[in-house]
Ligand SMILES: NC(=O)c1ccc[n+]([C@@H]2O[C@H](COP(=O)([O-])OP(=O)(O)OC[C@H]3O[C@@H](n4cnc5c(N)ncnc54)[C@H](O)[C@@H]3O)[C@@H](O)[C@H]2O)c1
């Protein structure tokens with residue numbers, strides 16, 4: 001069901017060479033670019049008409065308008081199952097506690113007497129939040145997108161999620177209800193790459209945004225990569241990944257359940273076990289066979305676990321295991337070892353780390369308070385999960401007096417001349433009768 005890569009015996013290679021030995025999907029964000037480019041161009045030129053065609057082609061539904069009316073949001077909330085509402089409210093409450101604390105405060109640094117630099121944190125004006133809704137529906141992703149945006153102080157929040165055939169071409173009612181619960185009233189029925197293009201270029205119904213965040217399948221992640229620059233993005237938060245670093249003390253039933261839980265998302269989802277215990281690997285294989293047979297989405301999970309992106313990696317020890325998981329840079333990394341906290345503290349690359357037997361990824365997906373929108377495809381080596389910070393820009397405000405400028409002017413002129421950019425120096429000289437003030 002899940003293949004094995006045996007890295008025991010020899011010394012592990014460095015950096016990129018080690019990464020090349022590890023599992024990764026065959027159809028990746030780069031490969032999907034050629035598929036999403038024409039979709040995005042179509043939306044750019046034909047706006048709503050292109051979105052209506054995409055809904056027919058990719059979601060199998062006829063829609064007349066893309067914007068969801070306010071009344072549909074209100075009635076979705078009125079009709080929401082009370083148990084789901086209570087769970088969403090708890091998820092929101094915990095996410096708020098964590099994200100509120102992330103808000104940075106402005107910092108003013110006195111560089112010299114009369115010279116200060118302030119880093120002022122300003123929220124992005126208008127954001128487009130993507131909420132997946134293809135193979136599964138994700139009201140939890142409404143929470144994970146909207147809460148940090150609101151805590152950052154963003155005022156223009158728009159949400160988009162695929163139109164659902166069973167619900168008259170609107171996003172799933174639980175998604176609409178979650179939006180209403182959070183006070184979001186601008187919601188669109190568009191999915192995949194076309195939704196990212198709608199946010200980037202704008203249409204007759206939707207004004208363009210400055211930043212697009214949120215998780216999605218390979219087409220969503222690829223469109224974010226394609227349109228980055230025109231819009232800001234959070235990270236490439238594509239098909240889900242779980243890596244588990246485990247030793248012989250781990251419970252194979254827990255490890256198998258957690259691997260399956262994330263393989264459930266997508267046939268392209270990745271599940272990777274890294275262990276120094278061949279006995280644990282065998283026991284997890286047996287548990288996988290049993291548990292997969294009893295779960296609902298057997299076909300999707302079997303394809304994900306059997307794909308090139310998933311594997312069990314055998315290593316000589318937990319030190320080597322740490323090198324492997326760092327080279328892999330998983331979206332989610334569980335540490336199921338003796339002294340899990342100490343091992344977790346040594347991890348360098350992961351979207352989120354889950355420590356010990358009582359912190360499964362599913363907890364983080366819904367109710368830990370952490371964010372579940374996390375970098376995939378190795379992007380955890382350079383990008384972070386969604387946070388309040390994702391929605392803020394730091395603006396440097398430079399404030400110098402005449403004396404403070406005079407004191408440093410000769411250095412500025414020297415550097416400008418060294419760079420063969422004398423007009424830069426002249427901009428200072430102009431303020432001092434075209435002379436370079438002498439330092440005191
Ligand atoms: N990394 C994260 O933070 C994170 C979090 C949650 C979910 N996810 C991932 O989000 C994804 C959700 O995927 P999903 O499919 O259920 O929903 P989705 O909303 O991401 O994708 C559905 C859309 O994909 C488009 N699409 C489908 N097939 C296409 C094709 N052949 N060509 C072009 N476009 C096509 C359709 O427009 C459809 O509306 C999963 O991969 C899951 O693992 C990631």
Ligand SMILES: N[C@H](CO)Cc1c[nH]c[nH+]1
Pocket residue numbers: 138140141215240262365372373374
């Ligand atoms: N594991 C997904 C990626 O972090 C998030 C999610 C939402 N619902 C269930 N799971």
Ligand SMILES: [Zn+2]
Pocket residue numbers: 240261262265362365
């Ligand atoms: Zn999940």
